[in-house]
Amino acid sequence: MANLLYLVHRLPYPPNKGDKVRSYHLLRHLLRQHRVFLGTFIDDPDDEQHLPTLKALCPDLHVERIQPRLAKVKSLGGLLRGEALTLAYYRSAGMQRWVDKVAASHELQASVVFSSAMAPYAQSLAPEVPMLVDFVDVDSAKWTQYAPAHRWPLSSLYRREGAQLLAYERAVAAQSRRSFFVTPNETALFVSQAPECADVVQSISNGVDADFFEPDPVRVNPFASGEQAVVFTGAMDYWPNIDGVSWFVADMLPRLRAQWPRARFYIVGRSPSPQVLALAGEHVVVTGTVPDVRPYLQHASAVVAPLRVARGIQNKILEAMAMGQPVVTVPSCAEAIGATSAQGLLQADSPEAFVQALRPLMDDAAHAQALGREARQFVLAGYSWHAHLSGIDACLADAAPKALAHA
Structure with missing residues (x-):
């Protein structure tokens, strides 16, 4: 020793x-x-x-x-x-x-x-x-x-x-x-x-700790009945995360709401900056610190990581995938992890592309769940x-x- x-x-x-x-x-x-x-x-x-x-x-x-x-x-x-x-x-x-x-x-x-x-x-x-x-x-x-x-x-x-x-x-x-x-x-x-x-x-x-980040059928759903929660997780005093959620709210959320009126964007993470807090409203929830991020991931209709300024492998993406969720993210983040769209990691490089990638997840829960199972298997096989x-x-x-x- x-x-x-x-x-x-x-x-x-x-x-x-x-x-x-x-x-x-x-x-x-x-x-x-x-x-x-x-x-x-x-x-x-x-x-x-x-x-x-x-x-x-x-x-x-x-x-x-x-x-x-x-x-x-x-x-x-x-x-x-x-x-x-x-x-x-x-x-x-x-x-x-x-x-x-x-x-x-x-x-x-x-x-x-x-x-x-x-x-x-x-x-x-x-x-x-x-x-x-x-x-x-x-x-x-x-x-x-x-x-x-x-x-x-x-x-x-x-x-x-x-x-x-x-x-x-x-x-x-x-x-x-x-x-x-x-x-x-x-x-x-x-x-x-x-x-x-x-x-x-x-x-x-x-x-990723796939034993911790694992779906649990008895985990309580934190979302209101009937809403379609689109979730982002991360430390919200970190500039790439601040930039990412700001971009999503300004350019993606209005398009989502036009097609899925029950869509609501959840920004889940500690220490939200004033810029992030200012995003909160009827269709945007800024949670601040939560005791456990897993319920938000497990019960989301979709998980996104719109990170225009980011480097390396994003743990937030691996954790969501381990939770059985497909993730829509930018090409640079997807390429760093190496999963394909068939393995639950979908790429989008523009607001229009994000909405297009989210469409099958928002329209077909069974399809989203099937992709989520592939995402978890990908993490289990390659990210110990x-x-x-x-x-x-x-x-x-x-x-x-x-x-x-x-x-």
């Missing part, structure tokens, strides 16, 4: 949003064979109640609190230092002291970094402690993609962040023993921008967390072969 340092930019529990789903399952995978020293940040006071769960899993847990508004102000110092603002946002002397203390008190065999923002803490230990980095997505490309959707000065700031973060991502990958991205497309994108790192990057896909995350095991053994030989 080896000692691993695991650094995560957001408390990896509960697994209730995309990055936390992956970071939590990676933690559980590492704990199968190793002792894991976890350093992380909390940016949501509601997460404080879950600290005992993680303390029970790890021999040492260090948590730094972030107040997002103050952290954003602090990150502006990156403009003067010529660095990515993301790095300043997560810079903490307390976290660095804890990392140094763990390294001095325990013989660490490797560090595992989740998100490039946490890499500076592991870089201070390298090369004596080999570093493995889960970038998940090419975050620099995400910032660059945000720019055209915003006006100056945000557009300029986002382009700058994309360029600065890419330079940092390249430096981190070059120093890492191995780096990971969530899809082959994300890996190829990074290699195209950092060709010098081609030999140290690989893909490790997301998975353990099967995908086992890809890191060989990399850990390669990083510190002597120490991990008996793990």
